Amino acid sequence: MAKLNMVKALNLALLEEMERDNDVLVLGEDVGVDGGVFRVTDDLQRKFGSQRVIDSPLAEAAIIGTAVGMALYGLKPVCEIQFSGFAFQCFHQIENHCARYRMRSQGRFHIPMVIRMPYGGGVRALEHHSESEEQFYAHIPGLKMVIPSGPRTARGLLAAAIRDPDPVIFFEAKALYHAAKEDVPDESEALPIGRAQIAREGDALTLVAYGAMLRVALEAADILRIEDGARVEVIDLLTISPLDRDALVTSVKKTGRAVVVHEAPRSFGPGAEIAASIMDGAFLSLEAPIRRVTAHDVPFVGFAREKANVPDVPRVVAAVRETLAF
């Protein structure tokens, strides 16, 4: 067991998978000599050479597009998009090709690639550097969409994503990169994609969160336990798509109530699917409408107003209380 922060845990997963499989390579802006702007790919180029850890020109569509070509050949590229806000530049390559090549070629080709991107707020950065765009990928059939909530899940899910035969969009919460260290097993570990975890057991209400919002949800659960005596069950989604509906429905059948937390804007956001799926599977158990605690439906707010935009513990606590009182 080593105690690692999320940057180191991700770096470890990359290192292990590259040692394990020569077909794994890393591609992106500044991922090589510089080790990535957040240092996630630190030292990999020194270890594996500049043919395998590639400092690409500044062009997201070509990063993804050439990686699709590599994947068609049988390689397993792990691309980094420097910030999720710059991935719309390659959205056509993702939607038109990453997600479709298996279908289009009826299985003759598949795209075993991973697209890593830092997302979300918390680093006092400028426009396009703090947004939360998971919804766009979750709605694309053929893709998987994964968001770890800390060092251990980051390491285990990145390993799984790299080994997965299908394309995986892998979001890393910037706010978690250096947030906390966690014990990470010495042996390489791959956690299952498509499976949510119960981060805290409870029976009063199901609080659904992922990524950087898991911490917020857990803190809210603590307060609710202490101040209200309410045992809130916290579900850490980990995979956004395909959504682990079973885990959600099972929990809400027990608790009868749910609140969803995410950093993305509310309307047509991931919380909508989560709420609709829960209603679909646990309608008769539901004792209150499912509230969504989210960012607001505005394009961006600048970091001086970020705290008021992104869900925080008081907002989550208030939403849970309202839902419990419904």
Add this chain to the structure above:
Amino acid sequence: MAKLNMVKALNLALLEEMERDNDVLVLGEDVGVDGGVFRVTDDLQRKFGSQRVIDSPLAEAAIIGTAVGMALYGLKPVCEIQFSGFAFQCFHQIENHCARYRMRSQGRFHIPMVIRMPYGGGVRALEHHSESEEQFYAHIPGLKMVIPSGPRTARGLLAAAIRDPDPVIFFEAKALYHAAKEDVPDESEALPIGRAQIAREGDALTLVAYGAMLRVALEAADILRIEDGARVEVIDLLTISPLDRDALVTSVKKTGRAVVVHEAPRSFGPGAEIAASIMDGAFLSLEAPIRRVTAHDVPFVGFAREKANVPDVPRVVAAVRETLAF
């Protein structure tokens, strides 16, 4: 009153708005000499010249990006993207700029532009020519997302979109282009953006649809009335975003039940927000879970399998019956 099909109705709206306002111009691939691949811009270049009806080079990002520049200057460009499947090429310009310029410049600039695109199935066309991507735009704050359901709403909403000071994504169902003629008033007409219409009144269940699916919903409602004696209320959404939650909630408070129909894939699709919003506003009235009748979560199916993928009348009827029987 003239009886027009949707292509002619759209063409009329463009003509009228261009006559009304010299700042309105049309821009896109093949929109000029050729009049658009579906003839929606037919004859406009002859009338207004090639400076105002511009045959652009083949580059969607530059079509939208240059239109943003024109809009910043005060013009009102109406862009055509040849098929909605090719709009991911310009998704960064839409998300990064169209949707944000008002916010970024704190009102100094705004983007009074319209992006028209044909969407959806029904024309036996190849990959990327039959998909339904409204969800991607609905989730972007700062944009409006409109989908008319026939000639009259097409004409009235396109006029409104062109006059709207904010950017509007305007989807046109290919299946409706020549589907039916409708009476269209002689006077130019602008219908309100953000407002749903009750296409058929009823009290047994609320059936929510838009675009080409409205016909399917109405036919299903006919069958249900005749065969089941059930009076289903059909809501024609018309604007996807901002969503007319009041109309939905008011209807479901009356009916207690809802089914949503769309051509987009189900997961994380527009039906999720519609269902979640109804639950939010009409929870205590809901007597059954809200079913979604949608395309499946697969990348594309080819037109030989399209009929089995896109919702049809029997599927809608079955979903309504199940919901009524819940």
Add this chain to the structure above:
Amino acid sequence: MPRITLEPRFQVEYLSVLDSDGNLDTALEPKLSENDLKALYRAMLLGRRLDERMVRLQRQGRVGTFAPIKGQEASQIGSAFTLRPSDWMVPSFRETAAMVWRGWPIDKLLHFFAGRLEGGQPAPDQHDLPITIPVATQLPHAVGLAYAVQYRGDDAVVMAYFGDGATSEGDFHEAMNFAGVWHVPVVFVCQNNQWAISVPLKKQTHSRTIAQKALAYGLPGLQVDGNDVLAVYAAAREAVDRARAGDGPTLIECVTYRLGVHTTADDPTKYRAEEEVRMWEQKDPLTRFRIHLEKRDLLETGLEQRVDDEIAQAVRRFEAAPPADPLTMFEHAYATPPPGLLAQRDEMAAREHAAPALDGQQPPAPVDATPMRGQRRTRR
């Protein structure tokens, strides 16, 4: 402190081998055996005849929208001919002649244009990508393939096709630039057929040639008479050899012409003059090469019939194929369908079971369906 012209200046070459009367510039004649010459001609002819057949099938509603290649046979076959089976070919949507030459079964192409997923599946040992429809998006794939070839140390070359219109897309630019920086074995073949649907080249770009766009990436660019199969072959041969030798990418501009409709949904009389078409018909690549072969007495008798028979057999196989099973749509979305997708499959299976058996083939378009523009109208 000067104002100087940077040296060396930039240059772009133009190559042509056969003139429109089929006469040969022997100094430039590529080394090709008589069998090669016959094979080139046969492949071009097959492309032309298949094209005509496809357009008829579309008019009869037996396949959907189709993009004919008429006039571009030399550009396609002259270039694809230089590839080994182990090389990779990356088509756009207008390379049926080249695809068939590379071994795509004709009936599979028919399935493709009939909107059936089955038509997109290359054979397991075939080094060809399926048709890509979004313009220019296949070009980075070609560069990525070439990178992978180099990474693995394999001996292969990648050839990518696209049109003049495609050069306006960002993906063209980014792919060329990556290819230049990575110095990978890829050959970019632009079929400059003068039109992108209704947009003529001069409204597509202000540059004099497509070939000179290579200068932006520090790459060699060559313009070639795209209706001259020997010139195209010679240019492609040079580029493929250079790529194979590790000397990097090349951009080849084949100056040619789309003699037919853009697709079967298009009506070119709206945007271009008959005279222009007539003028280019004089340069028909098939005629020109036939005259040359005639002079060398290399024309095979009965060839047209044999080619037509091959096509007819494929059409029969296509029409005899079992109906498209809707349930198979769930098979290739993921390696393993996730539970939610399986549930959707089960729902469909229950529906299919309850409903009268589907014949699987798409019924003829319903009366009120929108025809793709011009579907029933166009002449060529």
Add this chain to the structure above:
Amino acid sequence: MPRITLEPRFQVEYLSVLDSDGNLDTALEPKLSENDLKALYRAMLLGRRLDERMVRLQRQGRVGTFAPIKGQEASQIGSAFTLRPSDWMVPSFRETAAMVWRGWPIDKLLHFFAGRLEGGQPAPDQHDLPITIPVATQLPHAVGLAYAVQYRGDDAVVMAYFGDGATSEGDFHEAMNFAGVWHVPVVFVCQNNQWAISVPLKKQTHSRTIAQKALAYGLPGLQVDGNDVLAVYAAAREAVDRARAGDGPTLIECVTYRLGVHTTADDPTKYRAEEEVRMWEQKDPLTRFRIHLEKRDLLETGLEQRVDDEIAQAVRRFEAAPPADPLTMFEHAYATPPPGLLAQRDEMAAREHAAPALDGQQPPAPVDATPMRGQRRTRR
């Protein structure tokens, strides 16, 4: 049936006026009054001093991530100087010197880099776009503005800024191509500062110059010594005059160097050699121009102090501004906020009301927040 070189061949010019010792090539000297020369120097100096101040403010946590311009003053001021107020300037994110020259209040820039929406609002009569962060995406806007100018028959020119890295993006290509086809009054100014974060030019593109990329669009491309303010001015003057006369777009490559960090979150010691920086410090555009002005006895005394005072006043105004009101975030999403958004606003208002008054300024980053890489670490 030839293999020929297309004529005329393509060429790209290089221009420089002042050498590194401040000596002038009088034949090429642009016509500028003594006041102009002083104004140029003052604007460059202000850019440099503001830059240094911004980096300090960032280190103190008073503003967020900032992209310094040190070394690029001549490229920015020499070019922006050619614009009239009625012309349009389209910046990327590294044009603070040019923006201030164009009239952006310094305190507004401070607000911008402090993550406050207020900092992005140009004055009503100002023809400048706000900072664009996604690389190269502003270039089509510049072309669209220029189209609108032409459409309205107005007398204005658009100048757009971007870096060497930006030339790899598809948007650069598409914007250049549209500009060429439309023949609009736009000048593209590439500040080739040799690096895109850690990626040197030779890994960015295989082309010898950025200027030659203009050839792909049939446009004039000119390379200029970007550390020579007179050469930049002369080149920009020529391009702006050409654009204004209706003679179309130009690409100018200013060969310069980023002497500082990429942004305050960057540590360049990881990827480039000290010697390279030292070498370019010898070509410091400010020093070079100062020497020249000294020779001509045009240096103003007390200028540094006056410039510093101006900056200090702006910093004071910035710090005296009222705290950012979170509720204003709902104001400029749409012309009229839709009902759903108003509901969100009301919810927030209720929360703000219930909670102890926010001071509005972001509190210092919480201990466990991720610093942008190198935030506390870097030296330059």
